[in-house]
Every structure is written in structure tokens, then in C-alpha cells.
Amino acid sequence: MLFAELASTSAAVAATRSRLAKVELLADALRRLTSDEVTAGVAYLSGELRQRQLGVGWAGLRELPAPADHPTLTVAAVDAAFAEIAGQRGAGSTTRRRTMLGQLFGAATADEQRLLSGLVAGEVRQGALAGVLGEAVARAAEVDSTAVRRALLRSGDLRAVAAAALSGGEPALAEFGLTVGRPLAPMLAQPAPDVTEAMRRLAVDGAAVSVDDKLDGVRVQVHRDGAEVAVFTRSLDDITDRVPELVEAARAMPAGSLVLDGEALALTDAGRPRPFQVTASRVGRRAADPAQLPLHPFFFDVLHADGVDLLDEPASARFAELARIVPAAARVGRRTTGSVVQAQQRFADAVAGGQEGVVIKSLDAPYEAGRRGGGWLKVKPRHTLDLVVLAAEWGHGRRRGLLSNLHLGAAGPDGFVMLGKTFKGLTDAMLAWQTERLQQLAVDSGRYLVRVRPELVVEVAFDGVQTSPRYPAGLALRFARVLRYREDKPAAEADTIDTVREIWRASGGEPAG
Numbered sequence: 001m002l003f004a005e006l007a008s009t010s011a012a013v014a015a016t017r018s019r020l021a022k023v024e025l026l027a028d029a030l031r032r033l034t035s036d037e038v039t040a041g042v043a044y045l046s047g048e049l050r051q052r053q054l055g056v057g058w059a060g061l062r063e064l065p066a067p068a069d070h071p072t073l074t075v076a077a078v079d080a081a082f083a084e085i086a087g088q089r090g091a092g093s094t095t096r097r098r099t100m101l102g103q104l105f106g107a108a109t110a111d112e113q114r115l116l117s118g119l120v121a122g123e124v125r126q127g128a129l130a131g132v133l134g135e136a137v138a139r140a141a142e143v144d145s146t147a148v149r150r151a152l153l154r155s156g157d158l159r160a161v162a163a164a165a166l167s168g169g170e171p172a173l174a175e176f177g178l179t180v181g182r183p184l185a186p187m188l189a190q191p192a193p194d195v196t197e198a199m200r201r202l203a204v205d206g207a208a209v210s211v212d213d214k215l216d217g218v219r220v221q222v223h224r225d226g227a228e229v230a231v232f233t234r235s236l237d238d239i240t241d242r243v244p245e246l247v248e249a250a251r252a253m254p255a256g257s258l259v260l261d262g263e264a265l266a267l268t269d270a271g272r273p274r275p276f277q278v279t280a281s282r283v284g285r286r287a288a289d290p291a292q293l294p295l296h297p298f299f300f301d302v303l304h305a306d307g308v309d310l311l312d313e314p315a316s317a318r319f320a321e322l323a324r325i326v327p328a329a330a331r332v333g334r335r336t337t338g339s340v341v342q343a344q345q346r347f348a349d350a351v352a353g354g355q356e357g358v359v360i361k362s363l364d365a366p367y368e369a370g371r372r373g374g375g376w377l378k379v380k381p382r383h384t385l386d387l388v389v390l391a392a393e394w395g396h397g398r399r400r401g402l403l404s405n406l407h408l409g410a411a412g413p414d415g416f417v418m419l420g421k422t423f424k425g426l427t428d429a430m431l432a433w434q435t436e437r438l439q440q441l442a443v444d445s446g447r448y449l450v451r452v453r454p455e456l457v458v459e460v461a462f463d464g465v466q467t468s469p470r471y472p473a474g475l476a477l478r479f480a481r482v483l484r485y486r487e488d489k490p491a492a493e494a495d496t497i498d499t500v501r502e503i504w505r506a507s508g509g510e511p512a513g
Contacts, residue, residue, distance in 0.1 A: 001032050003078050004071035006044055007115040008122065013045075014398050019132060026136035028168065028426055033075065036420045038166055039159045040125065041078035044115070046133055046158065047124030047397075050079060051086040056097050056120060058484075061396075065106035069115050078104070098101060116398035123404075123423075141165035151176035153369045154184065178309045180225045180257050182233035185370030187261075189299075189359050189378040195347050198360040198377040199340045206338040210363060211321065212300055212345040213333035214356040214378055215277045216464070217265035220285050220297065224250045224258040233283075242283055245290050246297050255306050255325050258265070261367075262299030262332065272354040276478075276508065277466050298361075300332040300426065303367055308370070315375070316363040317471055336363070346381060354507075356380050356463070383503060384461050385477075385495040386486055388416050391451045392438050395423070395431075403435040403450060408460060408480065410473075411496045417473045423480035425461075434485070457486040465504040473497050475504060 009029040013022050026045055031137055033041040043050045043067075081104045088096045099121075105113055118124035134152055138145035143165055149162045151173040164172035178184060192198035201328035203209045220243070229247045231240045240247060246264060265421065266282055268275040282293045302322045310318050333355075335346045347358045357380035363376025387408040395404030405423045409416035427435070439445070442454035460480050468476035473495075 001029075001034065001037055001041070001075050001081040002071050002077050003073040003112055003115075005029065005032065006041060006075055007109075007111045010045065010115050011111065014058035015493075022108060022132050023135045023139055026133060026386045030136055030140035030162065033166075035167060038163045041075050042133065042137075042162045043160045044075070044119060047118065047122075048380070049082055049119050050084050050159070053283045054082065054086050054097075054120065055088065055093070056085065056101055061120060062118055064113065064117075065102055065103075067110040068107055069109070071109050071112065073104075073107055073112060073175075080299045102170060104422075107310045114397070114400065117491075121396045123396040123399060133162075137162045137165050141169060143170045147173045153371070153400050154178060155182075155370075157185070169506070178259065178304055180259060180304060181223050181228070181230055182234045183221050183223070183230075184259075184303070185236065186219060186221060186234055187368050187370070187376065188372040189376035190374060191404060192377040192379050195344045195358070195360070195379050196340055198379055199343050202360055202375070202377060203338050203340070203343075208336050208338045208362040208363060209343070211337060211343045212316065212359045213298075213346075213350045214355070214359050214380065215263040215265055215298055215332065216273060216356040217263035217279050218297070220246065220264045222246060222250045222258070222260045222262070222297070222299075224253070224260075226256060227251060233465065239283055242286055243290075243295055245294055247329060249297050252320075253325050253327075257304065257306055257324065258302065258321075259304035260299045260326070260468055261301040261303060262297055264295040264297050266293050267296055275466065276464070295489070297330050298332045299326050299330055300334070301367060302326070303369075303449070311367045311369065314364045314366065314401055315361055318367065319363075340384055380463065382461050384483065385410065385499070386457050386489060386493070387419065388491045388494045389434075389438065389456045389458055390418055390452045390454055391449055391450060392434070393421075393449050394447070399423075399431060402431045402439050404431065406434075406458065406476070406482070408458070409454065409494075409498050411494045416491075416494075417497045418471050419473070419497075420468070420471065420476040420480055422460065422477075422480040422482060424479075425483060430482065430485070444480055455491050457491055459483040459486055465500055473500070474501055 006029060007026055012025050016022060033348050040050050081206055084098045085097050105116060108116055115433040135145055138148045147170045148161060148165060152158060154176040155161060221232045225229045230238060230248050231243050233239055266279045274404045282295060297335040299322060302318055302325065305321055305325060310321065337343055350358050359376055359378045361471050362375035365373060387410055389406050390409045391407040393405040395402045405421050407418055408423050409418045438450060439454055442450050443453055461483050462477040463479040465475050466478050467474055
């Protein structure tokens with residue numbers, strides 16, 4: 001299949017708001033993929049690359065060659081090119097990646113270049129989410145959509161499910177199940193604005209719910225089959241060799257086979273959680289010495305025990321099994337209650353103990369692998385700052401022609417200090433407005449970046465502050481998203497870098513600058 005056909009489908013999907021029309025367009029494209037193109041084709045239609053790490057960022061998109069006049073690239077050829085780029089290692093690899101990326105773009109038409117840019121930058125926003133693509137897979141393969149959804153819940157891998165459905169139909173889909181040693185996409189929580197709202201939605205008529213501490217660690221899924229143990233991250237990466245203390249903890253539990261869901265944290269001597277970056281850096285180092293910075297597991301769910309799958313069991317049954325198998329010291333802090341007051345107190349205690357907040361869970365809910373199930377609601381204290389826009393990057397994909405990614409700064413002693421970037425939270429109306437307004441403030445307009453006078457104040461919500469060598473103050477915001485513009489507030493009243501440092505200190509960190 002020509003990559004141009006996929007680019008055309010992607011553009012058509014982005015141009016329609018009709019879910020049914022999106023499904024039909026996607027299903028038609030899926031039918032035309034060859035068997036060896038399905039995995040890559042499904043990834044591209046969902047706005048992703050098949051390769052987890054390409055090794056090329058925004059800089060690699062700054063100087064692109066002129067587009068080709070006629071389409072010649074196939075889906076398989078594009079996938080092979082990306083695989084070769086991602087596989088470059090060692091001295092000179094950055095230069096080689098950029099050269100190879102230029103060759104790929106040089107063989108692409110203008111429409112193909114737009115999709116390629118969006119895939120590399122992670123900005124393909126066409127509305128082809130997993131649910132829509134799942135329906136399209138069912139339509140293309142002429143199978144029951146329930147069979148596709150079940151396989152997705154068990155495997156969490158849309159590309160594998162699509163390949164199975166298109167090649168083997170429902171019998172192939174029925175083979176997807178929980179297999180000890182093969183990770184599942186984890187169940188995720190939906191956000192709730194506060195404890196009261198979360199309890200209103202889940203503790204109906206005073207029904208008891210579980211109020212779990214929300215830990216700011218690394219999500220881990222631990223599989224044990226006899227003496228064999230495997231540990232996976234939220235992104236399903238195998239980190240077994242990096243976390244021997246988690247392996248030993250799993251082996252010590254009274255069960256022959258297990259699949260546990262939880263978090264791993266590095267703790268201070270006082271037992272408080274260390275900043276997320278500390279835990280993440282320990283997990284990221286292959287040669288780390290566990291004795292120097294041990295990780296502590298805190299499990300909150302069990303998906304399989306001694307040959308019995310528990311995914312479809314209510315949370316109350318799973319939690320009881322967890323308490324039977326996992327010692328209290330290795331379980332997440334949890335309180336069962338139907339009282340809003342008690343849930344609020346649990347939230348306050350968790351935050352005071354250095355945790356992120358709480359996750360309130362329905363005791364009737366099954367484990368919905370790979371989904372943000374309505375049975376789990378997370379509540380976190382929301383930090384906000386009024387920051388100044390320093391620059392903005394031109395968008396890609398659906399945001400092409402609009403200023404999108406904002407460079408944010410706090411007031412410092414000698415001007416504004418950059419704390420990071422975000423394009424999250426921006427509505428279509430905000431994108432259109434800021435594109436016009438920021439160009440009015442422009443002091444330097446380039447092909448990729450527009451620098452502006454530091455006059456426009458924006459209110460930003462974020463989850464916390466972390467160290468970062470990329471920015472002058474050594475600090476950056478975590479998961480920043482735009483709430484609103486504050487045209488009523490002059491830049492002189494923006495929050496200061498000292499305020500950001502105080503937030504960092506309050507979280508237990510030590511600022512780097």
C-alpha cells in the first residue's frame with residue numbers, strides 16, 4: 001500500500017467529526033494493507049510510530065528537503081526507514097539519523113511529509129483513538145466488535161489485535177488472554193476535581209469505596225511463575241534485571257503464580273517518598289547498585305493468582321486476595337469507607353505523607369486493562385502558576401499553521417526564567433487567539449519558532465516540579481497544561497522562580513539552581 005493512501009486517510013479522518021465516518025475511512029484503509037504492513041499501518045493511523053524511540057526530535061524537522069512530485073513510498077518502506085533510523089547507535093549516530101530522515105522526507109510528497117512530521121513530533125491529532133480504531137478493525141475484519149474489545153483488554157496491543165483479526169478472525173482474537181510473563185496494558189484512573197466529586201460518583205448511597213494512596217513512583221507489573229519473575233513498566237518495558245529487590249519480594253510471596261500491579265518507590269531514611277526523578281533514574285540505570293538506593297514495592301491489585309485469572313472479579317475480591325498474598329509493608333496505603341469526611345481525611349494524610357493524592361476505587365469494578373475505567377478516580381492537589389509566554393512553536397498535523405507549543409517563564413531577578421513548554425489544554429479557540437496575539441508580540445519570527453515580548457500571562461496547572469539540566473534555573477514543571485490566559489494581569493505580576501523553588505522544596509526536593 002502506498003504511504004500516500006494512508007496520508008490521505010489520515011487527513012480525511014481529521015477533517016470529519018462523525019465517529020461513524022471515521023470508522024468507515026479507517027476500515028477501508030485497513031482492508032488495503034498487506035499482512036506485513038498491518039502493524040505499522042495501524043500505528044500510523046493511530047498517530048504513533050511502531051518504534052518506541054526514534055532518536056530524532058524537533059531539531060530533525062527544521063531543515064526538510066522539498067517534497068517529491070509523485071508518491072513512491074510504501075507503508076512497509078516507511079516502516080523500514082524508521083526502524084533503520086531508530087537503530088543507529090554510537091559515534092555519529094545523530095548525524096546519520098538526520099541524514100536518513102532527510103532522505104525519507106525527500107522521497108515523500110507534501111501530503112506524506114505532513115503525516116511524517118506529525119508522527120515524528122507526536123502531533124497527529126485526527127480523532128483516531130483506540131476505541132475508533134478498534135471499531136474499524138472489527139469492521140475491516142468482519143468480526144464482532146466485542147471480540148476485538150476483549151482482546152484489547154487482555155493484550156493492550158492494538159497493533160497485534162488488528163493483525164490477528166485481519167488474518168485469523170474471531171478464533172485468533174479468542175487466543176488473547178492473560179498469560180503470566182506477558183504484560184497487560186495497565187488500568188488507569190480518570191481525574192476527578194476533588195474528593196467530594198469522586199465520592200459522589202462512586203460512593204452512591206453511601207456505598208463503601210477503597211481510598212488508596214496515589215504514589216509518585218514507577219508503575220510496575222510483576223509476573224511470577226514459580227521461581228521465574230518478570231517486572232514490566234507502564235509502557236510494558238521489561239526492567240527485571242534492574243530491580244532485583246522487586247524480584248526477591250515476589251519470590252517470597254505465598255503463591256506459585258502471580259500477576260501484581262503496583263508502584264516502586266525510592267524512600268528516604270524517614271520513610272517518605274523521594275522525588276519521582278530519583279526513583280526513575282534508579283530504574284533507568286542498568287548497572288545501578290540496589291544497596292545504594294533500594295526500591296520498595298507497593299502493590300494495590302492482583303490480576304492472577306495460582307492459575308486463576310482475576311481480571312473480571314470485582315475489586316473487593318481482588319483486594320481480599322491481595323491482602324492474603326502480599327504482606328502489609330508491600331501494599332499501598334488503603335482505607336475502605338463510604339464517608340466523604342473520612343475520604344477527605346485520607347487524602348489530607350496522603351498528601352501530608354508526601355504522596356501525590358489518592359485514587360478512589362469502586363469495590364464492584366473489574367480490572368479494565370488498557371483503559372481509564374470509570375471505576376477508578378484520581379484526586380491530586382492542583383498546583384497553578386501565572387507564567388509569561390516567552391515564545392511559541394508552529395504546530396504540526398491538525399495544528400499546522402497555528403502557534404502551539406508555548407515556552408513558559410517565571411519572573412527572575414534578571415528577567416524571565418524558562419521552566420518548560422506545553423501545548424496541553426489548548427482548545428481550538430485558544431489556539432486561534434494565541435496565534436494572532438503572539439504574532440502581534442513577535443520580536444523574531446522563524447519557520448519553527450516565534451519569540452515574543454514577555455508580556456502575555458497564562459495560568460498553567462501542573463503536577464509538580466522536577467530538576468532539569470535543560471533550563472537555567474535547573475527546574476521544570478511536570479505535566480503542565482494551560483488553563484486560561486490572564487490578559488487582566490501584567491507580566492510584572494507573574495509568579496517568580498522563588499515561588500517555583502518553594503513548591504519544589506515542599507515536595508521534598510533540593511533545587512538545582
